[in-house]
Amino acid sequence: MKLDSNLDEINALGDDHIGTSTNTPMREDAFEISNEEKIDIIKADVKHIMETLGLDLNDDSLKGTPNRVAKMFVKEIFSGLDPRNKPSASTFDNKYKYGEMLVEKNITVYSTCEHHLLPIVGRAHVAYISNGTVVGLSKMNRIVDYFSNRPQVQERLTIQIVKELQKVLNTEDVACVIDAKHLCVNSRGIRDVDSSTVTSEFGGKFKEKETRREFLDYIKLDTTF
Numbered sequence: 268m269k270l271d272s273n274l275d276e277i278n279a280l281g282d283d284h285i286g287t288s289t290n291t292p293m294r295e296d297a298f299e300i301s302n303e304e305k306i307d308i309i310k311a312d313v314k315h316i317m318e319t320l321g322l323d324l325n326d327d328s329l330k331g332t333p334n335r336v337a338k339m340f341v342k343e344i345f346s347g348l349d350p351r352n353k354p355s356a357s358t359f360d361n362k363y364k365y366g367e368m369l370v371e372k373n374i375t376v377y378s379t380c381e382h383h384l385l386p387i388v389g390r391a392h393v394a395y396i397s398n399g400t401v402v403g404l405s406k407m408n409r410i411v412d413y414f415s416n417r418p419q420v421q422e423r424l425t426i427q428i429v430k431e432l433q434k435v436l437n438t439e440d441v442a443c444v445i446d447a448k449h450l451c452v453n454s455r456g457i458r459d460v461d462s463s464t465v466t467s468e469f470g471g472k473f474k475e476k477e478t479r480r481e482f483l484d485y486i487k488l489d490t491t492f
């Protein structure tokens with residue numbers, strides 16, 4: 268079943284899914300089936316994986332897993348693939364003429380590594396300098412959450428957050444630092460439990476050494492998550 272909204276309309280809502288390298292790679296037909304259809308297909312796929320592993324799907328504890336995983340993928344941890352779930356970011360006039368940087372720090376990041384589909388857990392720190400517009404504080408947390416709810420690489424997540432805030436706030440002066448643990452590094456493979464990954468994107472004035480320093484001083488990277 269084709270959805271009412273075609274991809275052009277969905278893209279108009281969102282962040283231009285198809286095109287530049289900072290966009291999440293998605294197929295043209297990504298929204299040609301409904302969420303309910305996606306859940307049904309993924310449920311059968313998860314069941315197949317579990318059966319292939321030799322698990323008994325008649326077991327009380329296991330029988331609900333395929334449906335649970337399918338719903339979790341579509342409605343929760345990958346819900347940010349759908350621009351219709353993008354938070355509306357209410358903006359206001361900067362009537363106080365506040366001209367310094369605003370930093371929203373220690374925003375919780377729960378994302379999923381797109382190479383292994385394992386969790387990425389950490390913190391994002393976001394800052395901007397107003398160009399006449401301010402955004403509700405919680406909207407920054409919501410934007411981080413929206414882009415985190417996709418299969419991700421941390422570099423792209425960082426850039427997507429900055430680009431979205433630049434669009435919402437109509438200024439280049441936006442920065443984001445993310446410090447996160449990748450369970451694909453911590454719990455398997457090299458199994459380095461203590462390492463974490465820091466990424467940053469500095470736009471506009473944040474490319475200047477002093478502005479960048481002020482931001483980094485405010486966030487004083489705390490890695491106790």
Ligand SMILES: Nc1nc2c(ncn2[C@@H]2O[C@H](COP(=O)(O)OP(=O)(O)OP(=O)(O)O)[C@@H](O)[C@H]2O)c(=O)[nH]1
Nearest residue numbers: 380381382383419420421422449451452455456457
């Ligand atoms: N740049 C980048 N790499 C990531 C991210 N998340 C995971 N990776 C890496 O992606 C790489 C995938 O490499 P492969 O060699 O194909 O995968 P693998 O054989 O499972 O590698 P190991 O993890 O070393 O066992 C790994 O080195 C991961 O650590 C991320 O957000 N950014």
Ligand SMILES: [Zn+2]
Nearest residue numbers: 380382383451
């Ligand atoms: Zn991984």
